[in-house]
Amino acid sequence: MVSKPNLLRGLALGAVVLGMAAPRAQAQTADRKTALSANIGLLQYSGNMGSDFWNRSGNDLSVGGGGTITRYLSPSFDVAVLGYYETYKFSSELTKGSNFEARIGMVDLGLKLKLNNGKILKEDAFIQPYLMGGAGMFLANSSGQVSGKGFGVTQIRRPEVFGLAGLRFRLSDAVYLDLTTSQHYPFTERVDNLSSPSDKLYDRFLLHQAGITVALGKMQDEDKDGVSDKKDKCPGTPAGVAVDPNGCPLDKDGDGVPDYQDKCPDVKGVAALQGCPDRDGDGVTDADDACPDTPGKAELKGCPDADNDGVIDQNDKCPNTPAGVSVDANGCPLDRDGDGVPDYQDRCPDRAGPASNKGCPEIKAEAKKILNEATKYINFDFNKATLKPSSYPKLQQMVQIMNDYPDYSLSIAGHTDSKGADNFNLGLSYERANAARAYMLSKGIPADRIEARGYGETKPIADNATAAGQALNRRVDFDPYLTGETNAAEVKYGAAPTIQEIKATGKPVPTRANKVVPKKAPAKKAPMKRK
Incomplete structure (x- = not known):
């Protein structure tokens, strides 16, 4: 028992x-x-x-x-x-x-x-x-x-x-x-x-x-996770990955990213960031985000940059910089020459000048005087475009001014009195302006810094009825202007093609020998007092 x-x-x-x-x-x-x-x-x-x-x-x-x-x-x-x-x-x-x-x-x-x-x-x-x-x-x-x-x-x-x-x-x-x-x-x-x-x-x-x-019996378990294939809801689980009773990889924080792929397995995050959190939704994980509560840019560690200048808003002392402008570490536009005019607005970013002159150095009074009086000293043979030797010293002074002020260009405009045929006078004005330009080019001034054009008899500054007035109207004007600005001759006299523009179209430059007449200048203005 x-x-x-x-x-x-x-x-x-x-x-x-x-x-x-x-x-x-x-x-x-x-x-x-x-x-x-x-x-x-x-x-x-x-x-x-x-x-x-x-x-x-x-x-x-x-x-x-x-x-x-x-x-x-x-x-x-x-x-x-x-x-x-x-x-x-x-x-x-x-x-x-x-x-x-x-x-x-x-x-x-x-x-x-x-x-x-x-x-x-x-x-x-x-x-x-x-x-x-x-x-x-x-x-x-x-x-x-x-x-x-x-x-x-x-x-x-x-x-x-x-x-x-x-x-x-x-x-x-x-x-x-x-x-x-x-x-x-x-x-x-x-x-x-x-x-x-x-x-x-x-x-x-x-x-x-x-x-x-x-x-x-023998359980069928293709992925070897300990859960039979018939009950396995995640049949392709990699070897060695811990799974739940349904055969799916463990996900402790419940964010939909399995622990073996989750870089932040204990904190709920987003799949796009491998399971790490991103409070401000800017695509930068909170752990790497220097501004975790404000959407920003990945390249700026998740901080915002409203003006897109590469400096985060909280450090940007010039927050409204226009797009594409180079800035310094404080987010302010660069000013290489330190003249208070930012480079993107400065026509002369490597030479200091006042804002009133777009950041470029102003031409000194002595140089301006030389340019203003040059017309008195540039002389030609009668009815010709040949420079007289007495013109060379003044032209040489102008060459020096152009070298001293590399941010400026020079407008040369030829004029005649009313004697003779209109076409003859127009051609003569072009030839004389071009003669002065050719001299300065021969002294090393770049061609793109000198524009020459002729106005013939259309822009008198004195009465052609008198010999004194005719003498004043026979002149060549020299006017400097900042490179890139409107040509000074056009500002004073209106449009007229330059020698470069005429050549670019394939047409001949007006001369006394041909009858090609360029685009007519605007109607005559009242005579201007010569400065």
Whole structure:
């Protein structure tokens, strides 16, 4: 005989040993559909001789054994084949001299309802309740006595039905401890050899079992993450990546970026920044953002730069600099010559000058006087464009002025009196202006800094009716202007093509010998007092 306490202790120890030794595998599932159980059990009888249901005081408790084969059907249902055998003895306390001994076997087919189906409890819950019901065969050889009168061995082969309630304890992914109680109702009265006057079948049995269940089979797990392919919602997980029960990579901060790809796994962030946070949404992670609460530019460590000059707003002392202007470290436009006129507005960024002259040095009074009086000293042979030698000193002075003021250009405009034909006078004015220009070019002044044009007799400064007036009208004007500004002759006299412009069109420059007349100048203005 084995007492129930010793039985349970031995069963528990065996369960623990099996749980530690079992390989890692998923429980009985669609991948591992078959499970085997080995059980130790105790039968209890209730019938016409009496009952020992739930009676734990007897010292002659016998022990039986059984096994179960279970097949997975779905998360909620399994089908099982159950077998059990025990030699059972019962002595009646109601009627002296009544007892029996039976060698009992039961083979049943049952349908199991699992409560750990993912709807009531998780499939991998530690405690997994279940219910089972079914039918099978009750097999027994029974002998004994009734009221002191013995009866021989009786063979019993009868159908039975049963109901079972069980608790399964998950010891590992593949090994379980099962505790069950089932009631079996065989369709017979012959176990105790007593019949009821009402012909009712009273022989019933309780079966209490404890057992170890091991799930068999091989789980399909292509990505080797420990979650079967049928349950794996993320089947392509890289090797070695920790996953959740659904086979998806862990994401501790819940930002949608798995931990193995998340550079900030403990703080919720955005996928575009590999899981790192970006409060101001400027594409720069907060950890790298010098202005984390204000949208800015990546190249400026996430700080704003409203005028796009490369200096962040908080350091920009000139925040409204026009686009494309070069600035210093304070965000202010560069001023190389330090004259207070920024380079982008300074016509002479490398030479200091007042803002009134667009940042360029002003021509000194002495030089202006030379230019203004030059017309008096530039002389030509009569009716010719040949410079007289007396003109050279003054022209040389003008060459020096052009060298001293490299940011200026010079306008040379030729004029005649009204004597002679208009075309002759126009050609003569061009030739004389060009003669003065050619001299200065020969002294090294760049051609693009001197423009020559002729106005003929159209722009008199005195009355042509007198010889004195005609003398004043026969002149060549020399007017400086900042390179890039409007030509000084056009400002004074209006439009007239320069020699360069005429040549660019492929037309001949007016001369006294040809009849080509350039674009007519505007109508004559009132004579101007010569400065």
